[in-house]
Amino acid sequence: MLAVLDERNFPVDRPLLLASERSAELKLSFRGELLPVEPVSAGAFDGIELALFAAGNPVSTRWAPVACAAGARVVDNSSAFRYQDGVPLVVPEVNGQLLDARPPLVANPNCSTIALILALAPLARAAGLERVVVSTYQAVSGAGAEALDELERGVRAGLDRRPPPAADGSPPFAFNVVPRIDRFEDNGYTREEMKIVWESRKILGIPDLAVSATAVRVPVRVGHSAAVTVRLSRPMDPEEARTLWRSFPGVEVVDTPELDRYPMPLEVEGRDAVRVGRTRRDLSDPNGLCFFVASDNLRKGAALNAVQIAEQLCGERAGAR
């Protein structure tokens, strides 16, 4: 997030870095300067205009209201507030107009959902969106830095033998595919899958959108992908879809099968745009379309989208939508 703020010349001189006592000794680099991480406290947000939260739900639940009460606008990366009525859930290119009212608290969506939504929004506007079936191929970095270390250990061990389970006993990421992300809900879906359902409906403003999601972890470091099948309200030629995507901000069409060009996680790392390709008619549905999406889950899936929200909240770079 600090790197993205720097890259985009966000109008801040010296950000205040807050964390728990656990990070007391930590220093983080910003524009060549090492900044200390200070302990969060009741008065820490006094005089702060904008607070970017990149923590888990318990931390956001406890401290986001404190920041708001102190007068800061909050952009929260956790899922703690995403489903609350009145809290905008924003992908700036899609529903950035919700920021015009300068809401005190804005939720940043789930990493898989952001990429999916950027691909869906132009199709939904042009032809009406009725149903989405999505299977994800999610990178291990989505589970955090410790999970990435676990992947590396597993890959090293797995070169010579069967990769061992993770330190906490969960299945190895290395040389494996794990059809579980986040905890299970009572309906048999994982929380990650339900985030895709709930957040797609909220961001696109289609409360009854039919969504079937399967969220799966693959041994990739950075870059979430998804295989998507949609039913629109009318038939759409693949070339019409590509034209719609090409004129939509934040989307890049990489779709030249004859040159072996399609979206892949290794090629989106470090890039802002969500890549879409493998576009083809759904052979089984006249109003259907199939395509493949890949994006950097740490950038557009998290930090970049949050910083874009902050830019619009602060009146900078308006009109990106």
Next chain:
Amino acid sequence: MLAVLDERNFPVDRPLLLASERSAELKLSFRGELLPVEPVSAGAFDGIELALFAAGNPVSTRWAPVACAAGARVVDNSSAFRYQDGVPLVVPEVNGQLLDARPPLVANPNCSTIALILALAPLARAAGLERVVVSTYQAVSGAGAEALDELERGVRAGLDRRPPPAADGSPPFAFNVVPRIDRFEDNGYTREEMKIVWESRKILGIPDLAVSATAVRVPVRVGHSAAVTVRLSRPMDPEEARTLWRSFPGVEVVDTPELDRYPMPLEVEGRDAVRVGRTRRDLSDPNGLCFFVASDNLRKGAALNAVQIAEQLCGERAGAR
């Protein structure tokens, strides 16, 4: 295939191993004995009762008719004959009755299709199958031994830097997801995706079955997985589906989310059964069901299914269906 013949006590004393001149120096082990590989020739199939072909389409196209003409029954693993009328395409547990007529040539289906079909067949029989949307997570061993070496080289290199492209310039398997398997067809689908469509219809005997497939390679050595969403002709409770699968040969239900049990490629390596789990109602379709499948692509996906066909063709182990 030799290992599976041995494990299952297939009634053969000393199989004749045939290959091109390229394998002239090769010897393969069978029941503790090293057998020479002999060059295939016009007279090589004389007196042979059963020929198992594990080669590419050009080899099968050239030599399978020669074997048939010499009186051998042929089980062919390539896709050369799969779509010909009159050539049975067989998953013994599903349509093994086609072998009762002792056909001279039987085609062994695609590795992803076999696992999918075993999961679909009991649902189709009990409740009618109308539509299938499937996204695969396919192991690199499906692309052959050289691809596995490429994966290993890529993983070793990719621990320290970005994995390099494969020797032939194609995208790296390591730490990547590649949404292309086999060549592209004119309709934007890959050949692998169309195999799933055509073969599912033929094996299940539902010529107009609606199938949308996306075939994707993941950095896994052995074990193909698939996320599947189906529409049946009536609603089906997940527990009914599990009961159907439990009583279907070749299928194993691994579906206990509260114990973190679901199908994964690392756990199916070396196993015969196709594992099914993550079963849940499709939230977007009252007649819909979602589930996840994993199976050993080298066993049930190839060698085991071919040997099962051979067993039934030779009158041994009848009634497995």
